[in-house]
Amino acid sequence: MMMGKKKVGIITFHASHNYGSMLQAYALQETVLGMGCECEIINFRTERQQEFYRPIFSKGSFVDRLKRSLFYAPYLLAWKKKQQLFERFLKEKYRLSSKEYSTLEELEAATLDYDVYISGSDQIWNISALDFDWAYFLPFAGSSRRVAYAPSMGPLPHQLTFNREKADKTAGLLKNYDYISVREQQTMEIVTQLTDADYYTVTLDPTLLVEPQKWSIMAGEAPLIKGNYIFLYTPWYNADVYEEANRMSKTLKIPIVISLFHDGALANLKIMRRHYHCLLASGPLEFLNLCKFATYTIGKSFHLVAFSILFRKPFFAVNGMEDSRVMDLLKLTGLEQHSVSPIKGFSTVPTKIDFDEVHHRLADARKQSLNWLRESLC
Structure with a gap:
């Protein structure tokens, strides 16, 4: 009513x-x-x-x-x-x-x-x-x-x-x-x-x-990046995220896409030297697109996890269970195993997710x- x-x-x-x-x-x-x-x-x-x-x-x-x-x-x-x-x-x-x-x-x-x-x-x-x-x-x-x-x-x-x-x-x-x-x-x-x-x-x-379908429409129907890729996103530079993404890229033989630089020249110089696919001209809608069409996502961000779940994308939350914001979402959706420890690495995390069950919990x-x-x- x-x-x-x-x-x-x-x-x-x-x-x-x-x-x-x-x-x-x-x-x-x-x-x-x-x-x-x-x-x-x-x-x-x-x-x-x-x-x-x-x-x-x-x-x-x-x-x-x-x-x-x-x-x-x-x-x-x-x-x-x-x-x-x-x-x-x-x-x-x-x-x-x-x-x-x-x-x-x-x-x-x-x-x-x-x-x-x-x-x-x-x-x-x-x-x-x-x-x-x-x-x-x-x-x-x-x-x-x-x-x-x-x-x-x-x-x-x-x-x-x-x-x-x-x-x-x-x-x-x-x-x-x-x-x-x-x-x-x-x-x-x-x-x-x-x-x-x-x-x-x-x-x-x-x-x-907001229902996933609405976000999907906002993200657009055509991918900004063609082919398979790992979308890496962390608002602040975090070496563990980049190191784990590099291991993923090498093992899976797919490129890393990033959408921002950070607030330090040294960190950004490290990023430049890795020759990532950098789509720097990315606002909120472009972020949605990069999440929607990614093969995998990895990062240290609550909203990266949220949109990965909404778009049904396998994700890796670096040290997610050490962050109260991410931890609660992982517990709610039963995805605690997708918190990646740099010591154990991404290969210990199951890549298949029962998103029907996850979305039932979310509903x-x-x-x-x-x-x-x-x-x-x-």
Whole structure:
């Protein structure tokens, strides 16, 4: 049954030039719209976030920019195209607030009139994240309903216990919420500890609320890379991921495809010397395409695992069971064996997955998460 036309405002990492961040924001928007609500993403983009996601060659002094431009010369056009693809996705796929905000003070001074405010999802409650801001705890929401849908405190949520001042501030903001769900068990445990309450729940990342067929359509019908390939993705440079992918490539005799460089010249130099197939001009839609048509995927990324599952692709999550975000998803789907230890290697992981059973488990969890969200919006 369709609910009344409530106005919903979502605040999340919608403008982070990160595949998972932008795709989860889109997924939550579409899910709320599908429940019969009016919905906007509050266009909150801090200067710190925008600076962080600027290309490496455009940061620093004139001399630094010149050096980096020379170093990355063969990739400059592709890198610029990548930025454009992220911004195009933001403008074409989101329903944004009419104004853009860059500080919590601007949000507090704005005349926002949403009936319901949603925090989530992604690592918006990770106070160590470089683009974290207290605005993601909705202190500006006034008397409107506050809902947290599947935010994460990151791979190590217990960090809050190390800083009493920040822990107390977080606890005070959490107590203002009407409904709270979180993405991982560890985040739920720390929220429970901070608020001295035990009625919270774990819900699916928004990307898993959207049916695979819709993602498949968005990914396109033609592969960007022809033939068999291993898609390697890790937002941060991780030597274990690259070493394991190199072993896979050599053993299976298929190439490695990557879609980004990292924030360090030494790491990127290592990548350049390996002569990977680099599709640097890749925004969120291109990421979906690379996942959909890959023969295998490997990496250290929650959303790489999520989309590999949705697209029914054999995957290898490097040290996945050591990351609370990935671990919960692997446990939910019964795919713990697909956490790869660099010591044991990918060859110890079964490549055949009963995706019918996996998707059956996901369907049950999806139903529960959608019901929770629907009830929190009523």
